[in-house]
Amino acid sequence: MGDVGPVRVCATFNVKRAAFPSFCEAAGRVSAHAGVDDSCQGFSVHQELGWSRQVSDQAQSLFMVVQEWKSAEALEEHVRSAAAQRFDRDLKDGDMLACAPNLSLFGKELSVQELRAIAAEARASGQEEEEAYSPPAPAAQAAQAAQATSGSMTASKGYRKAAEKSSGRGNSRAWK
Numbered sequence: 310m311g312d313v314g315p316v317r318v319c320a321t322f323n324v325k326r327a328a329f330p331s332f333c334e335a336a337g338r339v340s341a342h343a344g345v346d347d348s349c350q351g352f353s354v355h356q357e358l359g360w361s362r363q364v365s366d367q368a369q370s371l372f373m374v375v376q377e378w379k380s381a382e383a384l385e386e387h388v389r390s391a392a393a394q395r396f397d398r399d400l401k402d403g404d405m406l407a408c409a410p411n412l413s414l415f416g417k418e419l420s421v422q423e424l425r426a427i428a429a430e431a432r433a434s435g436q437e438e439e440e441a442y443s444p445p446a447p448a449a450q451a452a453q454a455a456q457a458t459s460g461s462m463t464a465s466k467g468y469r470k471a472a473e474k475s476s477g478r479g480n481s482r483a484w485k
Contacts, residue, residue, distance in 0.1 A: 315350060316384050317415040318376040323369045328405035335399040336374065342392030343376065348383030352376050369407040384414075 324332045336354045343352035357363055357371035364371040378384040387393055400406055419427070 313381060314417050316378045316381050318374070318378070318384065318412065319415065320374045320376075320410055320412045322372045322374070322400075322405075322410045323364065323407040324372055324405055325369055325407050326367065328403055329370060331399070331403050332372070332405045335396050335403075335405075336372070339392050339396040342390065343387060346383075346387060348379045348386065350377040350379060 322332070340352050340354055343349040353375050355373045355375065357365045357373070359365070376384075376387075378387065400410075
């Protein structure tokens with residue numbers, strides 16, 4: 310896996326109302342740990358605002374964790390840290406989530422020129438508008454490697470089992 314530069318993580322958590330205080334404490338601990346890590350360029354926790362299509366309701370509240378790490382290797386190191394492992398364990402053992410978390414990894418910000426180049430490349434290859442664009446190989450490899458080695462905030466079998474057990478349902482979009 311080559312160096313792809315900074316890696317951004319976006320993870321969403323549907324937190325059961327009864328677990329709301331425990332989740333906030335656990336998220337605060339992992340955020341504080343990441344904040345003192347030189348490889349962490351940003352770590353923030355956000356709660357969904359009320360709007361007409363909100364996910365949050367009386368049973369659950371949606372949170373998003375946004376992280377930026379200097380490299381895929383730095384993210385992998387964080388995922389293996391005691392703080393991240395504790396966060397995972399707290400989520401599972403505390404039965405905090407209404408469904409499995411949703412996690413996505415992203416590369417660098419795309420400029421307008423890069424977006425145009427991606428569009429031109431897709432058109433030149435005969436790709437239809439409805440088909441998904443595949444990211445360049447290095448970014449895809451970094452994302453796959455980070456997901457394969459991460460236990461933190463992934464839709465792992467443990468989360469899947471916990472979510473299915475506790476709610477009898479799952480967020481189907483998180484599993485695609």
